[in-house]
Amino acid sequence: MSDTQTAVEPEHKIRTDSMFVNLGPQHPSTHGVLRVGLTIEGELITKAVPDVGYLHRGTEKLAEARGYHHCVVLTDRWDYVSAMPNNLVFCLAAEKIMGVKVPPRANALRVIMCELNRIASHLLFFGTYGIDTGAFTPFLYAFREREMILDLFEMVCGARLTYNYIRLGGVMLDVNDAWLAKAKEFIEYFKPRLDEYDTLLSFNPIFMARTENVGLISKETAINWGLSGPNLRGSGVDYDARKADPYCGYEEYDFTVPLGKKGSCWDRYYCRVQEMRQSVKIVEQALAKLPAGETMATGVAKVPKPAPGEAYAHVEGARGDLGIYLVSDGQGSPYRMHVRAPSFINLAILQEMLVGNKVADVIAILGSIDIVLGEVDR
Amino acid sequence: MIDYFSKVFSAAWNTWKGMLLTLKYMLKPSITVHYPTEKLVPYERFRGALLFDAETCISCNLCVKACPSFCIQLENATIPDPKNPAVKKKVAKVEWYSIDFGKCNFCRLCEEACPTKPKSVWHSLDYELVFFSRDEMVRCWKAGIGWVGKYWDRKAKDFKDPPGQVPIMEVNVRR
């Protein structure tokens, strides 16, 4: 408790009525349908109660009545901002249970798509975080670039948000030369934009004042609360599923894991900006050495019925360590599917982190956690 | 003292750089498209509203099984058996076919599952899919109804053409 900021007790405390302010679900800047009940004294928060579940669709129950191919469609709807890692993690878990080996070209395509999607997701974070702190222009710049990534996805799989692109045993469709050229064009275009983002927002003195030394999370607290992704790495914990538990051949790519120093909002923010740089690097490498060959493994049945067993797969999604715990009883649909939703687990720390901060910091802290309510509520 | 001034100067310099950046983009052409005054053609693989061709369908039920949200329904056409007219015999033709767009995921699984050449059910390039009532979400096809399908108006008790949907473009090669 002492790690995050505690309430400042003024010495000559005047007895005042505390005020209950409802942040959301219709507040203009709650991310999705999150409601936070804030008890404030003046501008100081004394209690915060996040209330989730407005978007609960029971994906885990739905999966128990659907085939494995159908479940991939369901996964698109969790973290709709970065749906490719969702597809991927389910496919990895199902492939583990079925013992399917994915061809190298499909693996490389999965890596490219996931990293592009990570960039798209972090761009959305960048833009909305700008809005949270009052700057509107970075939002539209970020969306301008994100639009290009979504165009790339639309070119390859026909959808802009719910891709259903990564399938059991490979990917839906191969990419063509026109797509590769477009992707390279985007990468070349995007690299200088990242420096511009730094100029516009990251090193803007007002923005830095808003976010530095706000919402501090120490290493121990971050681990204890089970944070993952940039929230964990912003606190300086070097843990990335791409390095710790490599999948899809991530060990072949040369990239570093950016780490924060103090665990402040700015550290978490800048971790994401740096991750975009690393993702660009990975996509460049993957595009350069894209192996030829098939994009779909042979031997994936139309209605797969894997042998009874259990598998756990986790990937480094845009929001953190996204995991799937899959249990099969030998039928055509998963007996049990559990999603380790990073947004859900990251959000839990909010109730402790907000206490003792100003109302103006609530949005900065909430934005820096970067949640997607589709994934929180599933 | 020097520290203070260097801090103030760097803050001012970063601020000024940010302002120059916005000025730079102000002088560049804008990138937006003025929908609906201007409309774009989506990419070739775009997964728009589903179309269905009752003439090529062989009523194999694969799309029904492939659909993750159970939104497709169909029924085999039957003809009286020539030997025993009382018994109805199934033929490889569809009697009726319906898609519930309220549930459709636009996931392309039905199109992939379709075994006919050309495809009997496929995604068009239409992104202007709107519904004015719940009835319109369920599209029905029978022999003689076009690709876009019709919906059953519960008030009028009649099939009607969906008002919202005019395909942007139908690319033959996609089927």
Place this chain on the structure above:
Amino acid sequence: MAEEKSTGNGSSPEIPKSQPAPVPAGVSAGAAPAPAAAKPAAAAAPKPAAPPKKSWPEPKFNEKDGRLLKTTRYWPTELWPHPWQSASYRNGAMMLFGIIAGLLASGAAIGELSTWGDKLYALIAGFVASHGQPAVVTDVIWVAIKVLIVLHVVLINGLWAIWWERKISAHIQSRVGPTYAGGFHGWAQTIMDGIKLLLKEDITPAAADKWVHALAPAIVVAPVVVAFAPVTFGKDLAAANLDIGVLYIFAMAGISVIGVVMAGWASGNKYSLLGGLRASAQLVSYELPRGFSIVPVLMFAGSLDLSVIANAQAGYKWGFLPKWFIFYPVVGQLAFLIFLIASIAETNRTPFDIPEAESELVSGFHTEYSGMKWSIFFLAEYGYVLLASFLLATFFLGGGASPFVFDHVIPSWLWMLGKAMAMMFVFLWVRWTFPRFRSDQLMDFCWKFLLPWSFANIAFAGLTLFLR
């Protein structure tokens, strides 16, 4: 109709015909039989079908409500490298140039407005005398005319500034902003918005203090109009020549705080209350550096009269550099920056818009306002922006003085207007670039940075005067 709109659109992304339209995935516009640039190679993917026997229906283009662009997407990489090849970009630049040239020419043709004012006064005096009325009637009519003019400056400024802000913000963000209302670049957008706001229901919340709630917008907007009285719009062009013009303006502008606090309190909304409290703290604090920052100007000019201040900056140093206060080394620039920053804070605009902070407080003190009451807050905000722009132009940019030695054609009111509009552009530019301060940082910035430096600046000014 639709065709007109899209061609009249100065900056719609339009690739010239010479440049091949980007068709990355092999989508061709017409009914091309088989482009097949993309090869679906996956096992489950459909193969391009053989041409069927029956005739295909013609592809349908939904061009009913718009022009179908025969391309898939515009990427910045296709639009930005050669902006001048785009016809709409060229047209837009030429139009802008034409408008500026036309303004300058008409200004030169009209000449100084004060001479026309004298003529008009003489006309009215003659008219009154011919009807046998006492001379005081002339003054009454004259004052009424002046009041109406100043009032309409504020009102029309609202229409213009909101439209301009939308345009500027849109172009900063790679958009185009309003394009439909009125035809030419959406010039009538604010007028239409105003009509919409007039027709909207005026909602007073049940928890609100009804009288205070209704009175607050009036108290916010009235001082703006009143404060415009001594503002000089050009050489000898002011509604009232007050000896204490500066003091008067600051006093009047200070009254608005009360309206803001009233709005926050009377709405009966927690967000409004927080916004109102923040606003009062902020506005009161920033009055101080704002006032102190122009003390050097007053010291140099030796007067509180705005026209005297403007006239004190006439002439050129070394034959080319105007003797504007902003060009005074260190003192001028420092005073200018402090006054600019404090003015932005006074108008509650973005780096300092914590009273409205839409991401925290929904909309701050005007959360519970709707319809015309709501728009009156904006009228006041843009009125203050205009006031600050004119003050900046008067105090630091030489008023109506021309920056060029050789210029004897362009009248002073046009220079004044141009400078004020340039300052207004700075306001918009700053707003659409920066994030927002936090309330305590805002106070820190005011009390620990701006105020000490404005004091120091007075000392610098004294030093400058002493050395001169």
Place this chain on the structure above:
Amino acid sequence: MTQDELFAKISAKLPQVEKHATQVKEYLTLKLKSAEDVLPVARALKNELGFDYLEIVTAVDWVGVVNPDGFIRNPNPNVFLPEGATPQNFPCATPNFPYRPMFEVVWSFGNLTEKMKVFVKLELPRDDARVPSLAGLFKAADWQERETYDLFGIRFDGHPNLTKILTPEFTQGHPLRKDYVHVKDRYDE
């Protein structure tokens, strides 16, 4: 470190755990004998073995296949279909699979420095499922245990605030139980 080495290391510290019969693929899976073992094992894993990162808390209901009643409505209400058509694609039970009236609570602990993961499982009777809460040791357990409680009805003793989190308060029952039958509420047509 291979799974066997890791198991040897853990069983040296904690003799009460054993390897589970069905291993989660590629990860070491331990089995606890009773609910009393949960807290000591978790504490030892956290403090002595460095597994200080609680990844997942969840449960599996082993009673059988899903009861489709009530929660899938008429699949596609079209004019041709008679009222009350049955849903399709419904799973059936696998013969010889050991379905049993038990819950199995699953924890996964991670060691971030040595990049290891260990799964811990505990079987509980279905009618009175109680298990000690880990919320005191791992804050990450706070919401995940609430979620498991909400969806399965497993009570976590010692949890500071064991309330519903995902489903609305008027929802009857615990949806992820295999025998859950949806009770019509005010949002049903």
